Amino acid sequence: MRKLAQIGVWIWIGLSASYALAYPDYISLNGLWRYKVMVKPTPLMQLYRFHGTEKTMKIPTNWYLAGIDHCGVVWFQRSFFLPPKYKGKRVFVEFKGIDYFADIWVNGKFVGSHEGYFQSFCFDITDFVLWTRKNTITIRVDSPFEPIGEYWSLRKTLIKGVLNHHDTRPGGAWSVKGQDKNSGGIWGDVNIVVYDKVRIKKVKITPVLKNKALAILKVKFVLEKFTDEDRFKICLCVLPFNFEGKSQTLQQEIEQKKKGKEYVFTIKVVNPKLWASWDYGAPNLYYLKAKVFSYPGHCLFTKKYVFGIRSIKVDKNGFWYLNGKRIFLRGTNYISSCWLAEMTKKRFLKDLQMMKEANINIIRVHAHIEPEMFYQLADEMGIMVWQDFALQWGYSDDKEFRAEAVKQAREMVNQLYNHPSIVAWCGHNEPPWDAWWMKYKYDDYEPQQNKILDESIYAALKEEDQTRYVKAISATEEHPWYGWYSGTYQDYARPSKTPLVAEFGAQALPDLVSLLKIIPLKTLFPKSEKDWQIWEYHNFQRHETFDLAKVPMGNDILAFIANTQNYQAKLIKYAAENLRLQKFHPLGAIFQFMFRETWPSINWGIVDYYQAPKKAYFSLKHAYQPLLPIARLQEKHKEIEIFVVNDLLQTFNLQVKWVVFDKDNKILALGEKAVNIKENSLQKVDTVKVRNGEKKVIVNLYKNGRLVSFNSYKWAF
Structure with missing residues (x-):
């Protein structure tokens, strides 16, 4: 009894103390940074010395959004101060996204490097910072082009997916200008993060539905300590996030000798409220409040992690089951922007609200990874997500590249793991070994290119997540493209060859108000080859529009707009309805391509870059009615x-x-x-x-x- 009383006092003291001073604590480094564009190549690890006269850029941003159309290296620097209260704590610098290579120095001393555009990452800079005077952080960001050449796009080495090679980006997919308007920059938030004696990292919350009355949560994380102390108390509390309900708490004393150790705890949730898509229920969310206490009860760490309880399954026929109920997926493909820093919560929210109003219940994030805000909103709004890895078409088959791709694929899963909206991972969109049409595009096409790469990524995705559906690739066979690249749109009435149609659609011009912001007035109704080159740079496909789809141009720009929008709307209505007539015989999922245009352009979006709907938006909304x-x-x-x-x-x-x-x-x-x-x-x-x-x-x-x-x-x- 005496021991229990002592434990009770410890818990009470710890819970009370946690409200006095909670770690981690944050200092934002967002704001004005000095920068220097490097036009000429410089040695990789040669630190640029700022003079104080350089221009400033507001971070976070992609440098193109700041008016710099540049590929290659840009140096950034800013200063910061650490309050005395943090002395004796552990200090990290955290980046929410840098595109693409980053090298970091603090007070002139090299801290570390990173590769990739989408990952959050951090470095321990405790041993580099000054406590009595100004600190400086310097970052070398390198966002290069792939080597320019006729076949530059077949063996890429940058894992950026659609952000550096795609039909929907500046210059299009097959032009020598197809890498224009580079996406490089410090596009995510930058923070100084201060920890006390410990931190929790790599949190993965896995719900297992036993029955309607019980779910088991498997909570896995790594506890890293920065102290010689080895006795701690873990407190894990599960609470409702967006509904009223009871909490579930687990408390556990631990003894840890090692600096870092992985733990797995299980928590029972009685009568769980399940996360579901908006058309199948409510997007109920929980959050895990994780705390770590020292002995005899000082709170060292506290943080919240939002998650949902749901199950997802795909059977041998390719049919999807959400929480045990078979569901037909009415989807769209989505790329929010060529420059992710421009995607505010307001802009994401409007996109997702328009999707929901169009009766879309799942979004395919097409061959890239979006900012964290997108997934948070999808969780809260009850829209499922099929998440592609950032591989689009051809890549190098070098072992070094394969190792980096596998590493980044694992990082994608671990970074996004706790989002219940994500129901599927896909490794690669139209890889060379599956894309027979590439033999007409590249003289040095190899039929087995990237096969081993994709097998390796598939294995990594499966290993990191056994709870979601994993696809090795999005296959060419699943992208029929009738009425645009082949056949006529009436071919969508033919029996589907696969249980999944991952892409269908057509291009259309935006309305005149938007088009005037995209195309120069003097080329608004193109007549010369030079005019058409401007249009094609903005993704318009002349051959497909006029020769394959047989869309008439008309006598003026208003007729041209109407003709393309009418065709896109007609194709999408016909395709969506005829594909739905194959519901579960054999189809289980369909995805229109593309929801919104990613830059001021003319492509497959049913909503233009300025978030104005085209006629086809209303056609899809009608054809997707449940x-x-x-x-x-x-x-x-x-x-x-x-x-x-x-x-x-x-x-x-x-x-x-x-x-x-x-x-x-x-x-x-x-x-x-x-x-x-x-x-x-x-x-x-x-x-x-x-x-x-x-x-x-x-x-x-x-x-x-x-x-x-x-x-x-x-x-x-």
Whole structure:
């Protein structure tokens, strides 16, 4: 009893003390930094000496956003002071994102280096800082081009995905200017982080659903100590983040001799509230409050980690299950920007709100990694995420590159692990060994290029995360591109070859207000080859638009805008509806390409760079309604088939009404039928015989006499 009383006092003292002074503590280094652009190459580790006369740049930013169109090295420097209260503590410098190579010095002494654009990373600078006077931090940032040449893009060595090679970036994918407007810079927050005697790092929270009434949380982390003390108390408390509920607490005394040690604790959560996508429930979130106490009760560390409890599974047929319920994925592809520093919370929030309003339940982050804010908002808004690694098309097969790619793939998983919105990892988009079309693009194409690379990354992703679906690649076969790169958009009515369609879409011009900000006025309606070069630099695809899709240009720019937007809208509506008619036979997921344009350009976005919707946005919004009537023309048999698709976890008793008009609005056929549409199902309602000629079809869904959904078509046959 006496021992228990002592423990109780210790806990009480510790919990009280934690509110007096909590670590880690932060000093922001965001703001004005001096910088120097290096036009000529300099020795790698030769420190640039700032003179105090250099220009300043507001950090965080990509240097292109600051008006510097430069590839290569830029030096940065700023000063900071450490308050006396931190003396005796451990001091780290933390970076939320530097693109791409970074070398760091503090007070003229080299601290460390880093490679990669998306990772958060830090260095212990305790032994480098001064306590009585000004400190300086100097950073050499190098964001180079891949070696320029005719085939520069086949064997890339920078792991930046779409940020340095893609159809949607400045110059396009296959131009010698395709690396313009470099993404380099200190684009994420910079902080001094001060710890007491310990810190917790590498936190991974893994929920295991036992049944509806119980979830087991496996909490894994590394405790690093900066003291000779070896007795500590761990307190882990699980609390609701965005709903009302009870907390669950685990307390454990530990003895640690080593500087760093990994721990795994399990916590029971009774009657867990599950995270779900917005259309399948509520995005319930918890947070883990982790504390570490010394003996006899001083709080050394406290931090919160938000997570969700949910399960995700993909079966052998390629069908997805969220929390044990089969779900049809209505997705889009997304690249927020070529320069990630411009993505504010407000801008992300508008994108995600528009996606949700368009009935999108999953986002494919296309061949790159987004800033942390994106994933936080996806968690909170209940939108699932398929997360690609930052590999797009061809890369080096050198062992050194493979090792770096595997390392960064592991870092991606560990950095984003606790976000419940992420339901899948994918290693590589259209690698050479899967992209047969590359043999027409590159003279030195090798059919097995990057096969070993992708096998290695796949194994690493699987090892780091056994809870999510892992795809080795996003395959060319899953990107049919009918009506743009091959065939016609009517080919989407053909049976899909795969249970997943990861890309479908077409280009369209933005509205005139946006286009005037993108294309110079004198080339607004292109006539000469020089004019077209400007358009193609801004991603417009002439051959595909005019020769393959057969979109007419029209007589003026307004007609040109209307024609491209009408075609994009028509293709997307047709594709989305006909792919949904293959729900679970064999399709389980579809992804439109692309949601928004990533820079002031003309490409596949259904929303332009300025976040103004194109006509196709409304087509996708309509075609992605969870409850939707669909009419399909069987021209050969002169009949119209009426269907209802229901993606919700609810059975509906509905009245389906339809009417068929001729070109003069004369009614040719009408009908209605009561249907009981089961949850998460597709049901054929009826078949209507028709004659040749122009037809207009309207199909309405009513529930208890109230219109709940509708669809309309115009056909000529």
